[in-house]
Amino acid sequence: MSLSDEDTIRIARHFLLSSPPGEFEDVLSDVRELIGNDDLLNKGAFDIFHTYNIEQLIPVDVPGKDYKIILSKYSEIEPTKYLDSRSNQVLTVDHTKGVVTEAEPRDEELSADVKKRVENLQKGVDAYVADHYLSGLATVFPSQDNDKEYIICITASKFNETNFWSGRWRSVYRVTFQDGDKVKISGSMKVNVHYYENGNVQLNTNKEYGETVDGSDIATEIGKVLRKAEGNFQTQIDTQCANLGETFKGLRKRLPITGNLFDFASNQHKLVASLSGNK
Amino acid sequence: MGDKQLHCAMDLFRRLPPVQLETNLTFVSELVPDLADELLQSVDCPLKIKTDSASGKDFLICDYNRDGDSYRSPYSNKYIPNQPDGVVPPDHLRKLEIQANELYQQYCDQYYDGGLSSSYFWDTSDEDDSSTKNNFACAIMFKKDGSGLRGVDKGIWDSIHVVDVKIGSDKKSASYELTTTIILSMCTEGGGLDLSGSVQRQTKVDAKFDDTPYNSHLVNIGKIMQDMENSLRDKLQSVYFDKAREITGYLRSKQTSGDRKIHSAMNMELAAALSNRKR
Numbered sequence: 001m002s003l004s005d006e007d008t009i010r011i012a013r014h015f016l017l018s019s020p021p022g023e024f025e026d027v028l029s030d031v032r033e034l035i036g037n038d039d040l041l042n043k044g045a046f047d048i049f050h051t052y053n054i055e056q057l058i059p060v061d062v063p064g065k066d067y068k069i070i071l072s073k074y075s076e077i078e079p080t081k082y083l084d085s086r087s088n089q090v091l092t093v094d095h096t097k098g099v100v101t102e103a104e105p106r107d108e109e110l111s112a113d114v115k116k117r118v119e120n121l122q123k124g125v126d127a128y129v130a131d132h133y134l135s136g137l138a139t140v141f142p143s144q145d146n147d148k149e150y151i152i153c154i155t156a157s158k159f160n161e162t163n164f165w166s167g168r169w170r171s172v173y174r175v176t177f178q179d180g181d182k183v184k185i186s187g188s189m190k191v192n193v194h195y196y197e198n199g200n201v202q203l204n205t206n207k208e209y210g211e212t213v214d215g216s217d218i219a220t221e222i223g224k225v226l227r228k229a230e231g232n233f234q235t236q237i238d239t240q241c242a243n244l245g246e247t248f249k250g251l252r253k254r255l256p257i258t259g260n261l262f263d264f265a266s267n268q269h270k271l272v273a274s275l276s277g278n279k
Numbered sequence: 280m281g282d283k284q285l286h287c288a289m290d291l292f293r294r295l296p297p298v299q300l301e302t303n304l305t306f307v308s309e310l311v312p313d314l315a316d317e318l319l320q321s322v323d324c325p326l327k328i329k330t331d332s333a334s335g336k337d338f339l340i341c342d343y344n345r346d347g348d349s350y351r352s353p354y355s356n357k358y359i360p361n362q363p364d365g366v367v368p369p370d371h372l373r374k375l376e377i378q379a380n381e382l383y384q385q386y387c388d389q390y391y392d393g394g395l396s397s398s399y400f401w402d403t404s405d406e407d408d409s410s411t412k413n414n415f416a417c418a419i420m421f422k423k424d425g426s427g428l429r430g431v432d433k434g435i436w437d438s439i440h441v442v443d444v445k446i447g448s449d450k451k452s453a454s455y456e457l458t459t460t461i462i463l464s465m466c467t468e469g470g471g472l473d474l475s476g477s478v479q480r481q482t483k484v485d486a487k488f489d490d491t492p493y494n495s496h497l498v499n500i501g502k503i504m505q506d507m508e509n510s511l512r513d514k515l516q517s518v519y520f521d522k523a524r525e526i527t528g529y530l531r532s533k534q535t536s537g538d539r540k541i542h543s544a545m546n547m548e549l550a551a552a553l554s555n556r557k558r
Contacts (some may be wrong), residue, residue: 007309011309011310014306015291015295015303018295018296018299020295020296029287030291030294031291033284033287034284034287034288034307034311035310036284132531132532132533132535133531133532134529134530134531136530136531156530157530158526158529158530167527167529168530169527169531191527191530193522193527194294195522195523195526196294198478198480199293199477200297200477201475201476201518201519201522201523202297202473202474202475202476203472203473203523203527204296204474205471205473206471230531231533234527234528234531234533236471237524238524241474241519241520241523242520243429243430243431243467244434244467244474244519245516245519245520247425247428247429248434248465248515248516250392250428251434251463252390252391252394252423252436252438253389254509254512255509256389256390261505261509262385262389262390262505264382264386264501264505265498267385267386268378268493268497268498268501269493271378271385272378275377275381
């Protein structure tokens with residue numbers, strides 16, 4: 001019984017979208033070999049690469065600029081077109097290669113209000129990211145359907161093949177300007193870590209966050225909020241790992257209660273004696 | 280082709296999330312049905328428990344006591360559900376297997392405090408090659424489920440030791456080749472943080488053995504296995520709990536960049552002070 005083309009693609013998609021940080025290409029080459037049908041795989045490739053890039057918040061260079069933008073569903077105009085609000089351009093992305101192939105000026109200008117808020121948020125978030133991330137990156141987008149709403153994406157990845165590990169941190173926040181100077185901030189943070197020396201160990205964790213704050217100086221306030229929310233999350237990861245570590249110690253003891261190694265010889269001796277005594 | 284596909288499948292299991300292992304095993308077997316049997320033999324999955332209704336006792340099931348959909352009970356030596364043609368070990372190995380199940384359960388009681396152990400033996404000698412006479416192999420398994428303790432939703436340890444025993448030409452010594460896999464599955468309350476995976480290690484030890492007053496293979500195997508489990512337990516503690524936190528810290532730093540600079544300056548000063556003390 002042979003698998004239908006649809007099912008084959010469905011499985012390939014599941015494997016690829018489950019790739020640990022930085023290992024998409026490795027998983028792809030395994031999947032290609034297992035399927036042994038490049039034509040079929042190519043049919044599903046666009047959807048798989050596209051979904052992976054926006055789910056994993058993969059950054060791309062903006063041509064002619066000294067910054068990168070993060071690909072995400074929030075800045076997506078259509079599956080190959082993304083808004084860069086900083087330069088007010090529409091970027092065409094080749095998802096397979098993970099590069100921008102074309103940058104065109106956008107027809108309409110962002111309103112002065114929106115532009116100002118994007119700038120302030122970007123400034124605050126950039127300062128925060130520079131402070132706490134070793135190789136992090138953030139992009140702020142105005143929401144496509146509500147000019148009071150803004151999206152912040154933060155992504156940071158580290159791949160250390162020599163020491164057999166990789167990791168990725170992703171955060172997405174929705175910032176809503178409300179009446180008065182109130183600003184509602186809600187979002188989620190995710191961390192994936194893969195450690196694979198003589199094995200395969202993975203950490204997967206996430207946390208939701210939500211708060212309403214004073215937004216009269218959003219550039220400063222956003223940094224404070226993220227520092228607190230993400231700092232708490234990181235402390236929670238430490239505490240939870242420590243708790244699991246305590247449970248681990250109880251699963252298998254370091255030594256038997258006697259403090260000595262198990263003595264196989266004398267125990268087998270007793271066992272053989274009792275087994276023969278039962279005869 | 281087959282070998283390359285097996286290699287890719289194994290690489291895939293080294294990369295994809297350990298929590299998906301069993302689903303992914305099914306998917307790879309659907310993609311490449313020819314690999315299914317080989318994968319069942321080469322990929323270690325979390326151990327499952329079955330009850331021997333005759334004795335009311337639980338035992339661990341794996342590929343080493345499987346025949347079709349039936350599993351051999353280490354207590355009755357019968358397959359459940361019944362499998363009249365199911366392979367059973369020859370008498371001399373069954374005798375050893377009975378002793379092993381008793382002895383290693385005692386070891387399990389001392390280290391795992393309520394854990395379950397099962398051991399299975401099989402003949403690896405080749406009728407056409409007299410030098411392989413009396414060669415055998417065994418699988419010794421331990422399972423401890425500590426789920427539900429102190430804020431931990433899931434805390435499961437599975438260890439699988441496979442020992443290949445080759446009798447030396449002097450009939451007094453044997454080589455014991457051990458492959459150990461330990462699978463840990465841990466998750467905090469509410470599923471906020473999952474830390475799961477496996478590590479594998481191999482070793483080969485030569486040792487003398489006796490047949491009188493009793494067969495000492497079980498003592499030799501036990502000692503090698505105990506050394507391996509003890510060393511892997513230490514390794515797991517650092518990999519699972521320390522490494523996961525450490526890598527998260529490479530993504531995001533709790534300290535601000537300013538603090539990091541002060542900190543590294545202090546470290547340099549300290550290093551300089553220490554190096555000045557060297558004579």
